[in-house]
Amino acid sequence: MAVNASPSPILSRPLAYGATSLGILALAWVLATSVLGWVGPEVLPSPLAVIARFANLIVEPFAGAALFGHVLASLERWSYGVFFAIVLGVPFGIFFAWVPWFRAVVNPVFETLRYIPPFAWVPIAILWFGASTATQAMVVFIAAFPACVINAQLGVQHVDNILVQAARVFGADQLNTLRRVVVPVATPSIFTGIRIAISNGWMALVGAELVVGKTGLGFLIAQGQQNDSVSTIFVGIIAIGVLGVLIDLCVQRLERRLMPWQLP
């Protein structure tokens, strides 16, 4: 075998496409701002200006903290909200699908609640928890919870009944049927739910930080606007996007580890 065999096509192709499209975007940005000057720096700062501001924000506190501090604050709230959404939502969804009477009883309430946008809860969250981590975590939770429930439920409902019959034939009780057959088979769907929950939670968090709180990336953006610093806003926006992608990549990785039995 040649050592320098052509790189695995599964990985390299999307990576190459991704790099190309990002590169084109960056090029357009440079052209529009620095080279051709179509848009002024007060509308869209040049990449260089944003990078300079980024370097600056790393070392120098702005809106109460350096960039890293804002990132940590956001991640902390987001983690709490998403953590509780997953550990409560996934079992809830499984139970929902497995126990018909429970579904019949709870479904109307759940369906109604889930059409209330997460931000509608901000005022009540502030009343309950004040302008604290708990408030933003609650908004994240509300944004993330339904996706966990619904996808876990769908995953369980779509498990072929013949597998459940087979589990019964071979002596499994309800708990073992769930543990060894139903939940593993529903795992891809559960993970889809978790990934949606994670991004919903992230978006809701930044939204909540725009209105409440004294730290976080959303707050950073809001303060950038207050101080007419467009480049600060862009640093915030890009940081939010990049962090979102990184989190999702971590989850995908975990997913592949947990399900070696899945066809690629």
Place this chain on the structure above:
Amino acid sequence: MLEPSATPKLELRNITKWYGPEGTGVLAVDDCSVSVQKGEFVCVVGPSGCGKSTLMTVGAGLEEATHGEILIDGKPAGKPGPRRSVVFQKFALFPSETVAQNIKFGLQMTNVPRDEQERRVQQQLEIMGLTQFRDSYPSQLSGGMQQRVAIARALAMQPEILLMDEPFGALDAQTRTILQEEVQRLSHQMHYTVLFITHSVEEAVYLSDRVIVMSRRPGRIKKEIQLPRDVAWKRGDIEQAAEHPEFIEARREIWALVREEIMAA
């Protein structure tokens, strides 16, 4: 030899099964009685949709009969359990578990001692020619291999009764022939008590001691045909068996009965 008067190992007595409400739902099986003696291999044949799978699902205890009862050794069979193992047409392997884990599943659920579990898994892997696939997942195997795993999983339970619902129906012709011959060999060696569902008349004649022909839906028992037992032609491969006059005669008779039902539909 079998004593016809002995209490059957498995008896499906006057089974009627309605899906949905009785009288207005679907009548799948209508007053069917089937009994299987210890060590006997019984095939049920009938046109597609006549209620064969329903009969097996009820016989396995997976569905309640609307009327009638299921008896093992003359006593109510109750819930599914280790006395009855099932091989499903669509394999029904647990996709997140390896071949060995699938085979071990029922042993763990019924609290077979650990070293005994290992021993039986190893034994079944060898019998079914699966040793090299021990740690593979079902999705990595061909249909024929998957069905071998399903058979191994059922046999590892050392069940008193084996229920098989068109186990070779989803396989290609060559794989099916090989597996038919292996099941035939195994059942002659081990004297399993088997209720085997199929729509293939040849398969029924080759494998079984007795063939039960069902009518079109709602399924009733149309006729039972006793086949010669312990004859040489049944122990060779299926191609040779199919040339034997007794085989040809039985196949002709049974096929005529099945054809009547298909044509009348």
